[in-house]
Amino acid sequence: MEDIRVGLVEDNMTIRTSLKQCVEMTPACSLAFAAGSVESALDVLSDFEFAGVDIILLDIGLPGMSGLEGIPHIRHKLPDVDIIMLTTYDDTERIFEALTKGARSYISKKTSLKVIMDAVTTVYRGGSYMSPSIARKLVDHLSGGKKKPNLKSLSDRQMDIVRGLANGLSYKMIASQLNISIDTVRSHIKKIYKILEVNSKIEVVNMFK
Template identity: 50%
Template sequence: MIKVGIVEDNKKIRNLIQRYLDMQEGISCGVAVDSVEEMLDYLKKKEHPDILLMDIQLPGMTGIEGIGIIKQDYPEIDIIMLTVYHDSHKIFDSLKAGASGYLLKHTSLPEIKEAVEDLAKGGAPMSPQIARKVIQYFNKPVTKKKPESDLTPREQDIVNGLVDGLSYKMIADRFDISIDTVRAHIRNIYKKLHVNSKAEVIAKSLRGEI
């Protein structure tokens, strides 16, 4: 028997889900409350449910805050968020806090039942829209952030000229500055990058270290 609890402040939704689940073979839903605080009080006194269905926006403590406390004191309880929120911030905050599943409130009663059974078997039920966001998050291309450089924009121009294979004179012509000015920039670049040659500057640039 899978024992389920509900934390939902909408009485109509709470009662509907509780009645439906309690009618299903292999599932019992003996507790349905409207706040995390009430559920915590229940858990101190009664037999713990195996799974909690929990909303995020609740009176008092939020569902996300509640996950952390419940998982800390009762790590054996699995939690499925059942909420209207589908923004990435709340999804990942819930999962990081310890939620094992995430369903949107338009999920049908039979699908909620399937999610409970799936979680009891070791699954991680999610509404398709939520699963897609999770997949998109992990499929993001990893972009290496260039390290911060102390080079000025003009010094960076000079480095780009060196990488392009330009001589000091050609760099001076490209940026309409004197060769002496180019040399002064080069000396500053060497000092800032802790190098002693043009080849080292080019190598650092090609490795993405500038």
């Protein structure tokens, strides 16, 4: 029988209590700790020999250090713990920040307790659960973020130049790489700048990265 040790970091007592009860009522889970802030959670985790935590449900809106700020601290102390963000905020910025900082899942607080516990076991088994609306934001970001409209109007040769710039090469290096004169590189870049309406290498690179 698996025993998933779950930690809670949530300042709202009402929610914390119901989560606590829910964890204790789930056969596969047991409560490792319940804290009201990242600071006190870190205390619990370091003070004495700790039994271990598999999953931490972490709120974002916490007094003191925010959940977002807390992620690296927790992961530093417990590199193997899986963090599930449990929050009312669903703006793309926060979602991405949490996930890039190492959270495994991001769940809306509106989600039913049952689904939250399902997410816990899912994450414990090496998966990840996303609320549909969160998942959609992720997906939209992927499909929307990859567009590079201006770039389409560059010729093949111009793209060669851009690739060189993107790799941090100097004009001279691009010239020798493409076996052309440095003045030709200049000519190309002048045209590229006009097409893309920019006036520095970095802006060009930014445009297609």
